[in-house]
Amino acid sequence: MQLSDFLPVPALESAKRILCFQPHPDDNEVGAGATLAKLARGGCEVIFVTMTDGSKGIADAGLSAEEIRAIRQGEAAAAGEILGVSRQIFLDFVDGETPEPAGMKEAVIRLIREVQPDFVLTVDPWLPYEAHPDHRNVGLAVAEAILASGNRHYLPEGPAPWRVEALVLHATLWPNTFVDVDGYWDQKTAAIRAHRSQFSDEEWQFLGPYFDYKARGYAEGRGCERAEAFKVLPPITLHMSTDTVNF
């Protein structure tokens, strides 16, 4: 017996509205782009929240933070168009300087309550060797907000409490859900490449084949050519559970 025998893993592909928090423009596309395109095609409302302004994402010293921010928001809009994203929200925390999770949690709770998604997606903050503070901080802020959003004692003056069905983590070492993304891979790669400032032709020569190799690995034995992998967690597994790694 294991935890999933008592509590089924929520079915990500049944999502009706998914709220996707990314630390930077492009994280959603890299980790989940094909799945989000598939969900959008199936009628799911896909909403992106970009937590930072992306202003450290272009090393070229000739551009100001404001110019980089504008470039990256334009790229995010183009990528969202390709995937079928219905709404984009930018919170503009400073790239590379996000506060500790407690400093972002309130903003995340408010958005979850306003948007009322059944699923919430973000990066896995428990990925070993994750050295980027924005990824650790955003992942944890969203996970903490999942526990609090349905409790009226948090932000009692805020929007009405809302309980989500599950938190969906990508860039995870312990996936429990594999989505067949055959037919959606080209949309994913086009959306990633819409972030022109982030992926040079030179880098794409190894990144493109590497992403493809990973997706083929996730698909092995599942009757499809490519898959994306996720850790789908009901809120109850995010507190005092010794079985969540294996869930």
Ligand SMILES: [Zn+2]
């Ligand atoms: Zn990122």
